Amino acid sequence: MQFSLFDTAEDKRTSYKLPLVEGDVTYFSNALSQATADTFFAKLQAELPWRQDTIRLFGKPVKIPRLQSWHGDPECTYTYSNLTMSPNPWTESLADIKARCEQLCEKSCASQYKVRFNSVLANWYRDGQDSMSFHSDDEPELGINPVIASVTLGEARPFVFKHKETKEKHTQLLEHGSVLIMAGATQTHYVHGIAKTAKPIGGRINLTFRHLIQRAR
Template sequence: MQNLDLFGEASGQGEWLAIDDGLLFWAPDFFTVSDSDGYFSALRQSLNWQQEAITLYGRRVMQPRLQAWCGEASYTYSGLTMQPDPWTPALLQIKAACEQVANTRFNSVLANLYRNGQDSMGWHQDNEPELGPAPVIASVTLGETRRFLLKHRHTGQKIDFQLSHGSLLIMAGQTQSHWVHSVPKSTQPHGERMNLTYRWINT
């Protein structure tokens, strides 16, 4: 397994990484600690956090995390359609910074709140039709560090990140076609981790 939790740390602003059948950008310290603290506090209070039910293997289950959806388009996955709440000032500031690095525009963001180590995200691809054939997804972490795994669908190769407070990971190219990703549960005590995944929804 390839571990990239410190890859690119010396560059400060991160760098693009070519992987098999995909492309990533990794910046472990993209936002300063002070800015990250401010964003976390503002979004924890201002977003409409909800625990939603999805269809998984034919049955309805509650997702093991809280979510909020903001921006300019609705989004449907796993039998759940989310209608957007308005942008907040903090979300727009983060979006602008991500767009500059990604060299693309985003019109929506999915915010996930992992309340403790038992909150998680199973293996999946962000490959819904409205995302297009090669979506660019910018993932910002605020709060507690959590493990993030990528696994190649055909070779089984895994890449292991430790997504920390203020980090930015961008998945681009054909990553969503050839890789799945997850945030596994942890037996270690964890505080709250907020994850913002910016994307463009074709309407």
């Protein structure tokens, strides 16, 4: 299927680098048109096998505060916080968004990064009480200086970067249809997260496309 990268008739995209001295992060608003983002939001919410996983924190089982679904090529088993996930297959929508993100990395800001994503973590934040605690995406299977494309569909949520040493913070609102590309040494120097809010807000789907490196057996 042919598609243009930015499918708005009138290109309303804006993109800029975040002012993170030791990171390399680019934000694209309107990477997907409103109509396309609406369609993907409805499809993914209905189609993905969402589940609430349990992790162990200080030895106790704790339900993670959001639903998630892991997808990718068959070999892409992923482990974080002692939780090992086997990949669900790519859906048509996920494969379509993945191709758009790969083009975005190649043709735009991150042209130095030739990326082929082989997996995606989908997160479903049901309301303001769902969140993601500060962490960096620095698991060994992501390799050094991974390129990660993060797509937002639905309710906009503030995304906070915090420098691991200086503790300096930077917040970027992630809007419906936007793509945030994290590259370079971002994961080495910063943690990121999504805080809870008491405001009555709607649901949000986030997709983080990754490339997992297969270790020699």
